[in-house]
Amino acid sequence: MTSATVTGKPDEPVVATRNYLTEGGVTLRSWLLTRDHKRIAILYTLSITVFFFVGGAAATLIRLNLVTPSGIFTPDIYNRLFTLHGIVMVWFFLIPSIPNTMGNFLIPLMIGAKDLAFPRLNLLSWYLYVGAGLLALFAILIGGVDTGWTFYTPFSSLYSNGYVVLALAAVLAVGFSSILTGLNFIVTTHRMRAPGMTWYRLPVFVWSNYATSVIMVLATPVLAITLILVAAERLLKVGIFDPALGGDPLLFQHLFWFYSHPAVYIMILPGFGVISEIVPCFARKPLFGYKFVVWSSIAISVIGFFVWAHHMFVAGISLYAGLVFSLLSYVIAVPSAIKVFNWTATLHKGWISFDAPMLYALGFIGLFTIGGLTGLFVANLAFDVHVTDTYFVVAHFHYIMVGGMVSAYFGGLHYWWPKVTGRLYPEWWARIAALLIFFGFNLTFFPQFILGYLGMERRYYSYPPEFQAWNILSSAGASVLAAGYALPFFYLGWSLFRGKRAGSNPWAATGLEWQTSSPPPTHNFDRMPTVTRPPYQYRPEPEPQDV
Amino acid sequence: MGSLQLLPPTASAHAADMDWLFAALLGTSAFILLLVFGLMILFCVRYRKNSKVERGNRLGRTWRVEVAWTTATFIAFLGLYFWGAELYVDIHSPPKDATDIYVVGKQWMWKIEHPGGQREIDTLHVPVGRPVRLVLTSEDVIHDFAIPAFRIRQDALPGRYETLWFTPTEVGDYRLFCAEFCGTWHARMGGSVVVMQPSDFQRWLDSQDPGPSLAQEGEALFRSYGCSGCHGGAGTVRAPRLEGLFGRPVPLEDGRTVIADDRYIRDSILMPKAEIAAGYPPVMPSFAGQIGEDDLLKLVAYIKSLADGTAGTSQAGSVERPAQ
Numbered sequence: 116m117t118s119a120t121v122t123g124k125p126d127e128p129v130v131a132t133r134n135y136l137t138e139g140g141v142t143l144r145s146w147l148l149t150r151d152h153k154r155i156a157i158l159y160t161l162s163i164t165v166f167f168f169v170g171g172a173a174a175t176l177i178r179l180n181l182v183t184p185s186g187i188f189t190p191d192i193y194n195r196l197f198t199l200h201g202i203v204m205v206w207f208f209l210i211p212s213i214p215n216t217m218g219n220f221l222i223p224l225m226i227g228a229k230d231l232a233f234p235r236l237n238l239l240s241w242y243l244y245v246g247a248g249l250l251a252l253f254a255i256l257i258g259g260v261d262t263g264w265t266f267y268t269p270f271s272s273l274y275s276n277g278y279v280v281l282a283l284a285a286v287l288a289v290g291f292s293s294i295l296t297g298l299n300f301i302v303t304t305h306r307m308r309a310p311g312m313t314w315y316r317l318p319v320f321v322w323s324n325y326a327t328s329v330i331m332v333l334a335t336p337v338l339a340i341t342l343i344l345v346a347a348e349r350l351l352k353v354g355i356f357d358p359a360l361g362g363d364p365l366l367f368q369h370l371f372w373f374y375s376h377p378a379v380y381i382m383i384l385p386g387f388g389v390i391s392e393i394v395p396c397f398a399r400k401p402l403f404g405y406k407f408v409v410w411s412s413i414a415i416s417v418i419g420f421f422v423w424a425h426h427m428f429v430a431g432i433s434l435y436a437g438l439v440f441s442l443l444s445y446v447i448a449v450p451s452a453i454k455v456f457n458w459t460a461t462l463h464k465g466w467i468s469f470d471a472p473m474l475y476a477l478g479f480i481g482l483f484t485i486g487g488l489t490g491l492f493v494a495n496l497a498f499d500v501h502v503t504d505t506y507f508v509v510a511h512f513h514y515i516m517v518g519g520m521v522s523a524y525f526g527g528l529h530y531w532w533p534k535v536t537g538r539l540y541p542e543w544w545a546r547i548a549a550l551l552i553f554f555g556f557n558l559t560f561f562p563q564f565i566l567g568y569l570g571m572e573r574r575y576y577s578y579p580p581e582f583q584a585w586n587i588l589s590s591a592g593a594s595v596l597a598a599g600y601a602l603p604f605f606y607l608g609w610s611l612f613r614g615k616r617a618g619s620n621p622w623a624a625t626g627l628e629w630q631t632s633s634p635p636p637t638h639n640f641d642r643m644p645t646v647t648r649p650p651y652q653y654r655p656e657p658e659p660q661d662v
Numbered sequence: 663m664g665s666l667q668l669l670p671p672t673a674s675a676h677a678a679d680m681d682w683l684f685a686a687l688l689g690t691s692a693f694i695l696l697l698v699f700g701l702m703i704l705f706c707v708r709y710r711k712n713s714k715v716e717r718g719n720r721l722g723r724t725w726r727v728e729v730a731w732t733t734a735t736f737i738a739f740l741g742l743y744f745w746g747a748e749l750y751v752d753i754h755s756p757p758k759d760a761t762d763i764y765v766v767g768k769q770w771m772w773k774i775e776h777p778g779g780q781r782e783i784d785t786l787h788v789p790v791g792r793p794v795r796l797v798l799t800s801e802d803v804i805h806d807f808a809i810p811a812f813r814i815r816q817d818a819l820p821g822r823y824e825t826l827w828f829t830p831t832e833v834g835d836y837r838l839f840c841a842e843f844c845g846t847w848h849a850r851m852g853g854s855v856v857v858m859q860p861s862d863f864q865r866w867l868d869s870q871d872p873g874p875s876l877a878q879e880g881e882a883l884f885r886s887y888g889c890s891g892c893h894g895g896a897g898t899v900r901a902p903r904l905e906g907l908f909g910r911p912v913p914l915e916d917g918r919t920v921i922a923d924d925r926y927i928r929d930s931i932l933m934p935k936a937e938i939a940a941g942y943p944p945v946m947p948s949f950a951g952q953i954g955e956d957d958l959l960k961l962v963a964y965i966k967s968l969a970d971g972t973a974g975t976s977q978a979g980s981v982e983r984p985a986q
Contacts, residue, residue: 190846263843269820270803274769274845358821359951364804365819398709403721407728429806430817431824434754438747445739452694452735453728459698460727462705464717469706477702484698488691495742497749498687501680501813504806504841568684569670570810572841575849579837584666 134537134634150234151637156220157535158241159211164604166207166248171600173200178559178593181586186577193576194261195277201264202282206289207248209516210378213385214331215244215296217527218324220535222300224628224635225318227309227644232302233295240295247288254281263574265375268356268367272348280349283342290335290342293381297331300324309627311646315409318626318650319402322409323388326416330377330384334420338374341367368430372423380419382516384412386483386523387454390476393530394458396624397473398465401651404457411450418447428499437496444494451487455480466655470622471545475526478553482518486511489564507567510560518556525552525603532607533617537633540610544602551599558592625652673811673832673857676753680813683745690738753814756827760795762966763788764876764959767798767805767818767840770847775959779879780870784853786838788830789863795827797924801955806842809855815841823924830857880964883957887949901946902939908969913940927962 135153139145146154173196180187180196188196219237223230231237254260260277262270271279304317304325345367347353354360356367387408395402402408424432424440432440458480467473489511493499502508525548533539562585571582578586620629631640672678708715721727763786764775774782788794798807798818807826808815811834816826840851858866874882884890892901911919912926915938920926929936931953934946953961 186849190849194843194846194848261845267804267843270843270845274803358819364821399711404724404728407724428750429815430804431819431822434751437750441747441750442743445743446736448739449732449736453732455698456731457728459701459705460721460724462702462709464720465705465709466711466717467706467709468711477706480702481699484695488694491691491739491742492684492687495683495687495746497680497683497746497753497813499746500750500753500815501810503815504808565666565668569667570808570837570839572808572839572849574843577849581667 133636134632135637136634138637148238150230150238152219152223152231152234152237153535153635153637155237155241156216159215159219159244162241162245162248163208163211163216166203167600169252170200170203170208171597173197173203175593175597178590180576181578182590184578184580184583184586188576190576191261194263194574195255195259197574198260198263198277198282199255202251202260202286204516205264205378205382206286207244207251209382209520210289210293211244211296212382212520212524213389213527214300214324214327214381215240217320217389217531218300218327218385219296221531221628222303222321222324223307224534224631224639225321225626226304226307226312227627227640227646228303228307229638229640231299232307233299236295236299240292240299243288243292243295247285247292250281250288251285254278254285265371266342266345266367267371268345268348268364269359269362272345272355272367273357273359280346283346287339287342290339293331294335297328297335300328301332304328309644309646312627313646315406316646316649318388319391319405319408319412320385320388323384323391323412326412327381327384330381330416330419334374334377334381337370338378341370341374344370365427365431368427369424372426373420376423376426377416377419379512379515380415382520383483384415386479386520387412389523389527389530390458390479391454392624392626393472393476393526394461395651395653396530396622397470397476398462398467399653399655400461400465401649401653402457403460403463404453405649405651407453408457411453414450415447418443418450422447425494425499426503428496429503441494441496441499445491448487448491448494451483451490455484455487469546471540471542471549472526472530472622474546474549474553475522475529478549479519479522479526482514482522482553482556486514486519489514502567504573505567506563506571506573509573510563510567513560513563518560522552522556525549528603528607530622531628532610533621534628534633534635536611536614537617538610538614539617539621540614541606544606548599548602548606551595551602555592555595555597555599559589559596560592562586562589562592625650671811671832671834671836673834673836674813674828674830676749676828677811677813678831679749679752683749686745687742690742753827756795756825757793760793760827762795762797762963764963765796765798765807765818766801766955766959767807767844767851768801769803769845770840770851772805772807772838772840772851772853773956775876775956776867777876777963778867779873779875780867782870784838784851786853786855787863787866788855788857789860790830790833790857792860793827793829795825797959798824798826799955799959803844804842805840805844805851808839808841809836810839811836811855817842823928825924830855833857833859876960876963877967878964880960880962880967883953883961884964887953887961889961892946899945900942902942904965905968908966910969912937914938915940915942915944924962924966927965928958931958931961 135151176196180193258278260279260282262275344355348355354362356362356364391402391408422444424436425444428437493508493511529545566582566585571578617633619632627644766773772784774786800818800820805818806815807818812828816824834857836855838853838855892899893904907922910922912922913919932950934948935944938944
């Protein structure tokens with residue numbers, strides 16, 4: 116892809132002759148040893164795409180199995196499939212998705228810096244990610260793991276006969292990759308902003324990634340500790356979680372969710388950032404309530420640490436713990452609602468156009484709102500007692516993680532594609548894909564809310580026949596969704612070679628990343644930019660390009 | 663392949679309450695969804711790029727709007743919270759006259775023991791209209807006893823007793839699932855809850871071959887494990903008498919007071935040093951690893967029966983009665 120993007124035809128205008136894809140060479144070695152945040156972002160993008168398709172393949176097989184009530188695969192294969200799907204999608208796609216690709220590429224550009232604060236650490240983070248990913252794939256290939264991505268004890272520590280310790284090691288390693296990225300972003304945001312780039316002039320994308328990074332740095336070590344304890348119990352029979360050895364199985368759940376609930380916000384906050392960039396650009400209006408959007412992200416990252424036991428309302432926690440954690444879960448729903456209201460208000464009296472990134476953003480708002488509102492259902496004590504561990508919960512978190520985060524990821528991918536590659540994608544195909552994803556997603560996951568209320572449990576390879584009709588609908592939706600996700604792979608790939616040259620600012624967007632050429636030069640800016648205005652100063656008439 | 667069913671059967675008093683809560687959650691969500699989607703669609707159409715509509719007088723002081731919608735959202739959320747919390751407290755407060763049925767989960771079956779000694783696997787027979795309290799535990803990994811028709815479920819943990827209660831209101835067969843992933847045959851670890859008319863239920867109980875009741879078996883174990891040596895009152899070691907104990911507060915050596923419930927009895931057998939009754943030397947050995955969950959349940963049932971002299975069908979309401 117590298118050489119083709121820079122050999123423009125002579126009749127095409129605005130070719131950045133000097134850019135990060137050519138400077139420093141185009142050899143494999145120059146890529147694998149690069150310290151340029153933009154090249155590392157490309158490496159990350161390629162690797163998470165591989166894992167997205169691995170996790171997606173498992174999801175496809177899961178939906179295939181559930182077409183019939185008796186299942187197609189054996190239970191052992193099915194249990195390995197959903198474990199693989201969960202581990203790969205959570206740790207090897209969702210958590211690194213926006214921060215490590217777009218965050219890596221854009222944060223220095225958005226704040227007017229030459230690179231991240233620690234370029235070598237950034238490369239190390241990618242190598243840790245790849246090493247961990249290969250380890251996870253190895254564990255899967257030699258026999259797999261059947262614990263679910265949640266590794267609940269004492270099943271994972273003493274009863275499961277899968278390759279649990281290998282999987283734990285892979286997750287542990289990828290956790291360090293998260294920590295390094297988080298650290299890098301925090302220091303970069305504090306120390307490397309261009310003159311005039313005050314905190315309240317930062318794009319919301321930077322704020323969101325900052326809030327995400329704080330969670331990564333504070334929560335991930337707890338995961339590391341927990342996984343090591345599980346491995347210690349499994350390998351050395353040290354009694355920590357299994358009551359037969361004198362341990363406490365609920366201790367694991369407290370520790371695991373102390374990481375994994377904040378991790379939900381690691382997965383969604385960067386998405387909020389992307390949407391907050393796209394909506395003002397295509398509504399040609401400043402973001403409504405900038406400070407409220409910013410501080411709601413910070414509020415989410417703080418309160419997010421105090422809601423973990425809402426995963427445990429039927430697990431045997433005390434009545435009072437249940438009452439407190441449910442209340443806090445309702446509290447954290449407020450800042451999320453604030454964001455939705457602000458995005459909607461941004462549309463008011465705007466000059467709205469519906470290019471592909473905007474379609475993804477509007478789809479995000481719709482799906483995230485449904486996901487957020489059903490969050491109120493599962494945060495509700497009595498309601499959760501009926502639906503926890505059913506497909507209601509599965510549908511709820513897929514609305515947030517897939518309907519929300521993956522839509523935001525695709526929205527961002529389209530929005531910044533011209534900046535990253537210097538090429539435009541075919542708009543018509545991009546809109547088709549956005550619509551396919553939206554409708555396919557709803558057809559896949561909406562029936563699962565109903566299935567969950569009916570009592571269909573998670574992680575069942577077979578189920579009572581009265582649930583089949585909704586399952587068939589869901590599986591039909593999954594095939595539409597799969598087509599929607601495969602489509603960008605082709606037209607974006609095509610645009611790398613044949614796409615129209617983008618110019619530096621095809622959307623007439625504000626933001627420093629649009630002030631430099633596309634693709635940007637290795638050092639991002641020819642002259643250090645100076646910032647004099649707040650972000651999102653959009654006006655109805657598109658500003659002339661490339662001045 | 664079944665039709666597109668929307669609601670599960672409603673077979674308990676709590677299930678009916680839960681469906682109202684569901685309706686309230688749905689109503690609130692529908693209102694917010696219609697508001698957000700309605701405004702989004704309205705704005706997208708009205709303020710599309712090519713429309714000539716007037717766009718002057720944009721909202722100025724945004725913080726007023728922000729405070730208004732933040733407060734409104736929070737108040738609506740609080741209402742839902744309290745509603746759900748009240749029902750949650752309710753399903754954690756079993757009535758005093760509930761019948762105790764013991765449930766032990768193990769990979770991959772549910773073993774159920776009625777107070778009269780009747781046993782069943784993967785099927786639970788209960789009478790309609792009478793409160794039932796399940797005492798749940800597990801022999802291996804975490805399981806979860808889920809009855810969608812009653813809208814309740816509870817994890818069964820190894821090494822702990824958890825409880826779950828319900829009053830069935832409709833006769834019929836309802837699905838029973840294991841809801842916590844527990845290994846290969848997780849999806850097949852279930853069966854049914856059979857709700858019967860009380861007279862039919864009594865006939866069913868009589869038709870089973872009960873053998874001794876749980877409490878009677880517990881009494882035999884009480885002797886065979888040597889408990890009676892000290893707790894029987896005849897021995898040389900001074901140990902707490904167990905008659906009339908169950909359900910009463912026990913003052914502990916460290917100044918705390920606990921209620922002598924299923925958990926306290928079980929923990930005192932397995933970890934006697936953890937909660938020492940005030941005034942007694944801590945000399946009892948631990949029976950951890952020597953008594954299985956089945957036998958523990960029987961011992962608990964026996965000690966429970968000592969409180970009121972019955973065969974362990976019910977303990978509560980009887981704590982005021984003098985010990986035998």
